[in-house]
Amino acid sequence: MPSPTDVIIAEAKSSTDLIKSARKLIQDFRDAQSSLRDDIPNLIETAKAVEELDKPVTLVQQEGNLHTAAVIREIKSIIRLIHHANGLCDWAIPRQKKAVTKNGLKAGVPTKLKYTFRAASRWVVKRRDALEKGILCAQVGLVGNMEGTFKVQYETLFHASAKVREMIGMELILAMSLRRTMVTITDEAIESNKHVGGERIEQERTKSDIQPKDTKSGDTAEDWVYDNITEDQARGIAGEAGVQGWKEAVKLRSKRRTQT
Numbered sequence: 001m002p003s004p005t006d007v008i009i010a011e012a013k014s015s016t017d018l019i020k021s022a023r024k025l026i027q028d029f030r031d032a033q034s035s036l037r038d039d040i041p042n043l044i045e046t047a048k049a050v051e052e053l054d055k056p057v058t059l060v061q062q063e064g065n066l067h068t069a070a071v072i073r074e075i076k077s078i079i080r081l082i083h084h085a086n087g088l089c090d091w092a093i094p095r096q097k098k099a100v101t102k103n104g105l106k107a108g109v110p111t112k113l114k115y116t117f118r119a120a121s122r123w124v125v126k127r128r129d130a131l132e133k134g135i136l137c138a139q140v141g142l143v144g145n146m147e148g149t150f151k152v153q154y155e156t157l158f159h160a161s162a163k164v165r166e167m168i169g170m171e172l173i174l175a176m177s178l179r180r181t182m183v184t185i186t187d188e189a190i191e192s193n194k195h196v197g198g199e200r201i202e203q204e205r206t207k208s209d210i211q212p213k214d215t216k217s218g219d220t221a222e223d224w225v226y227d228n229i230t231e232d233q234a235r236g237i238a239g240e241a242g243v244q245g246w247k248e249a250v251k252l253r254s255k256r257r258t259q260t
Helices: 006-012 015-031 043-062 069-103 120-142 154-158 164-181 182-187 221-226 231-248
Strands: none
Touching: 006 069, 015 043, 015 069, 043 069, 043 120, 043 154, 043 221, 069 231, 221 231
């Protein structure tokens, strides 16, 4: 039986719907958090982290050119995480009411609530950092032009801080590779995402420079091609095969789940 977050993700008809769901869950957390007492350990830190997370989510909602595979994949992770945080609030609220009824408003925090949000703020910060990295890569690492090719915004990159350049990491290397070998990627890497009878056609790779030397656990070389482009750009490059490859890149792997 699918989880509630699986249902939310499955029912989304577009990236825009996913982002709206993420922001709605963030608002739900605000509403639930306002019903809880401020002295519950880690709750204030979690609430602050959620507010900081809402800023890049809002930016993604406003800027369609940020709807890359990497960014939308993080939005899905955020949906899972904030839904879990809301579940913690839903668990805590009736227990707080019960404690107040029994011991009065001046009673200390019930023991059961002291550790409820212990790890929540850390996970929210982790997801915010991952989303901001995806946004940076979309803005700096790779810029698409369906009528032409793709390029790195060097003038923007060179003015970025060392921390920003470090965050971009391998995604920038991929972007440079994309710029050099666009035809190879169209003909080979994207073509390898086609399915016949539900099975992937494995294409022989003759160009080693499109394959990252150090891919992330759970990634395939093909996924890296799509991480920093939007669905429309993928369609412009390789038609429906490109769209299928982009959708595969957006899927959450087990190792990319919010809490592993």
